Amino acid sequence: MRRLRTRLAGALVPLLALTLTATACGGSPRAAAAKPTAAADRVEPLTGTPSPELPVTVTSADGRKVTVRQARRIVPLSGSLSEIVFTLGLGGRVVARDITATFRQAAKLPVVTRNHDVSAEGVLSLKPDLVLAETTTGPQEAMDQIREAGVPVLLVDPAQGLGDVGPRIAAVAGALGVPAAGKRLTRRTEDRIAVVRKAVPHERTKPRVAFLYLRGSASVYLIGGRGSGATSLLEAAGAVDAGFESGLTKDFTAITAEALVKAAPDAILVMTKGLESVGGIDGLVKIPGVAQTPAGMDRRVVSVEDGVLLNYGPRTDQVLKSVVAQLYGDDAK
Numbered sequence: 001m002r003r004l005r006t007r008l009a010g011a012l013v014p015l016l017a018l019t020l021t022a023t024a025c026g027g028s029p030r031a032a033a034a035k036p037t038a039a040a041d042r043v044e045p046l047t048g049t050p051s052p053e054l055p056v057t058v059t060s061a062d063g064r065k066v067t068v069r070q071a072r073r074i075v076p077l078s079g080s081l082s083e084i085v086f087t088l089g090l091g092g093r094v095v096a097r098d099i100t101a102t103f104r105q106a107a108k109l110p111v112v113t114r115n116h117d118v119s120a121e122g123v124l125s126l127k128p129d130l131v132l133a134e135t136t137t138g139p140q141e142a143m144d145q146i147r148e149a150g151v152p153v154l155l156v157d158p159a160q161g162l163g164d165v166g167p168r169i170a171a172v173a174g175a176l177g178v179p180a181a182g183k184r185l186t187r188r189t190e191d192r193i194a195v196v197r198k199a200v201p202h203e204r205t206k207p208r209v210a211f212l213y214l215r216g217s218a219s220v221y222l223i224g225g226r227g228s229g230a231t232s233l234l235e236a237a238g239a240v241d242a243g244f245e246s247g248l249t250k251d252f253t254a255i256t257a258e259a260l261v262k263a264a265p266d267a268i269l270v271m272t273k274g275l276e277s278v279g280g281i282d283g284l285v286k287i288p289g290v291a292q293t294p295a296g297m298d299r300r301v302v303s304v305e306d307g308v309l310l311n312y313g314p315r316t317d318q319v320l321k322s323v324v325a326q327l328y329g330d331d332a333k
Contacts, residue, residue, distance in 0.1 A: 042104045043314060045089045046185055052090070052177035061135050061155040061171075068152050070129045071176050077118055077133040080159060080311040082106055084172045085132070087314040088181050095126045102307035120145040132172060134158045159312035161232025165189055168313065185314060192317035193236070200238040200324055201331045208242040209234050209302065209327070210265035210295065213252060214274035214284070221278075221287055223259055227251035229310045230269060237323045239267075257289030265295040267327060271306040302326040 055069040074093045076082040079100030085091060086105055097109040099116060112122035120142040123131065131146055131153045147153050154175045156168055166186040173182020211224035211234070224230050224241070225248025231241040242263040243253075253259060268284070278284050281299050290296040304322055308315055324332050 041102075043083055043086045043091075045087055045091065046181060046188070049089045049092075050178040050181040054177040056174065056177050058154060058171070058175050060153070061157045064155075066152050066154050066175070068130055068154070068175050068177065073126065073128045073130070074176075075112065075123055075126065075128040075131045076101070077113070077123075077131065077137050079103075079307055080168070080313045081132045081134070081156065081172060083311060083313045083315065084169055084185075085176070088169075088173055088176065088178060088185055090176060090178070095128060096123065100307055118142040118146075124149050124151070130154070130175065132156065132175065159310065160227070160229055162193065162236055162312060162316065163232070164312050165193075165316060189314050189316065193320060196317050196320045196324060197236055199321075199332055200236075201328050203238065203328075203331075207239045207266040207327060208245070208264060208294075209237075209239045209267045209269050210242040210260070210263050210293075211269045212255065212274070212284075214270060214278050214287075216274075216277035216279070216283065221255040222252040223248065223255050223263065225250050225253055229312075232312075233310070233316075233320065233323065234269070236320055237327060239327060242266075255287060255289065257292065260289035260293050263293070265293050266298075267300040267302055268293075268295045269302045269304070269323070271309055272303045273306045275301065275303050 052071050054071060055067055057065055057067045060066050072093055073095045074085060074090070075096045076085050076094060077098050079098055079102060082094065082097055082101035083103065085094055091105055094106070094109060096112045097106045099111050099113045110126070112119050112126070117139055118137060123146055128151055131151055133143065133153060133155055134157070135155045136158055137143060143153065154171070156171045157164070159168060169186045169189070170179070170182050173179050173185070211228055211230035213220070213222040213224065223243045225243045228243065228251045231244050234241045242265040246263040248259070275284060278287065281301055284301065285291045285296045285299065295301070302323055304319055308319055
C-alpha cells in the first residue's frame with residue numbers, strides 16, 4: 001500500500017490531458033462535466049528562466065549527501081517532481097518522464113517507467129546528470145543500478161498534504177541550484193492556495209467526504225483512511241475526511257458496505273479515470289454500500305483528474321478550487 005499511496009497520480013492509465021472535471025449531482029460524469037480551465041493540462045512556469053548555480057551538495061531524504069555538479073539532463077521519476085522542475089522554468093533540461101507526468105509540456109518526452117516501475121536501462125540510456133525520485137520509487141534494484149552508474153540521485157519524501165508543498169519545492173530547487181526560484185514558486189503557490197481557501201463556504205455542518213480509489217478493470221475498490229493523502233485537501237476545502245474520521249487506520253482499506261455505512265459520506269471524492277473504470281456514477285452506486293450512503297443517494301460525486309489530484313505541488317490551488325466548486329456549487333464564492 002505504501003507505493004500505491006505515492007503512485008495514485010497515474011495508477012490507472014496515462015492521460016492525454018489534465019482537465020479538472022466537475023461531476024454534478026445526478027447525470028453521467030461526461031454530461032455534467034464542467035468546461036476545463038485553459039491551463040488545466042499545462043504547468044505555469046515562473047517568469048524568467050533561472051540559471052542554476054552548481055555544484056551543490058544537498059541531503060537526500062534517505063540521509064545520503066548528494067553532490068550535483070550539473071543539471072543539463074534531468075530525469076524526474078514522478079509526475080509531481082516533473083511538475084516542480086517545469087514550473088521552476090527548467091523544463092527544457094528534462095530528458096525523460098515518469099508515466100504519471102501527464103501535463104502537456106512533458107507529453108512528448110520518452111517514458112522510463114514500466115507499469116510504474118523504473119527501467120534503469122531506460123534512464124541510463126538517456127545519459128542523465130541528475131535523477132529526482134521519491135523514497136518510494138522502485139524497484140530498489142533499479143535505483144541502485146542508476147547510482148552505481150555514477151548518476152546523482154536525490155530522493156524526496158512523498159507528499160502527504162498541503163504542508164509538503166513548500167518543502168518539496170525547496171528540495172528540488174536546492175538540488176537544481178536555484179533556491180531563490182524555489183522560494184518564489186513556494187510563495188506563489190501558497191498565496192494561490194490561500195485565495196482559494198478564503199472562498200470556502202463556512203457551513204454550520206462540514207460535509208463528510210470519502211476518498212475512494214477505484215480500478216474497475218482490476219476489481220480494486222478501496223476507501224482512504226489515515227495516510228491516504230486526501231485528508232489535508234479535504235480539510236482545506238472545509239470538509240471532513242469521512243474514512244479517516246470513521247476510524248480507518250490504514251491508508252487504504254477494501255470497500256465494504258459496513259465501512260461505507262460507518263463513514264456515512266455526504267459526497268465521494270474520486271479520480272476521473274477511476275470513476276470511468278466503474279462505469280461512471282451509475283456503476284459507482286452499484287458498489288456494495290455506496291447506494292446506502294447519503295452521497296450515493298444524492299449521487300454527489302467530486303471528480304478530479306488522476307495525474308494531479310494528490311500531487312501537492314504548484315497546481316494544488318487548481319485542484320482545491322475544483323474540489324470546492326464541485327462540493328459547494330453556487331455557494332462557493
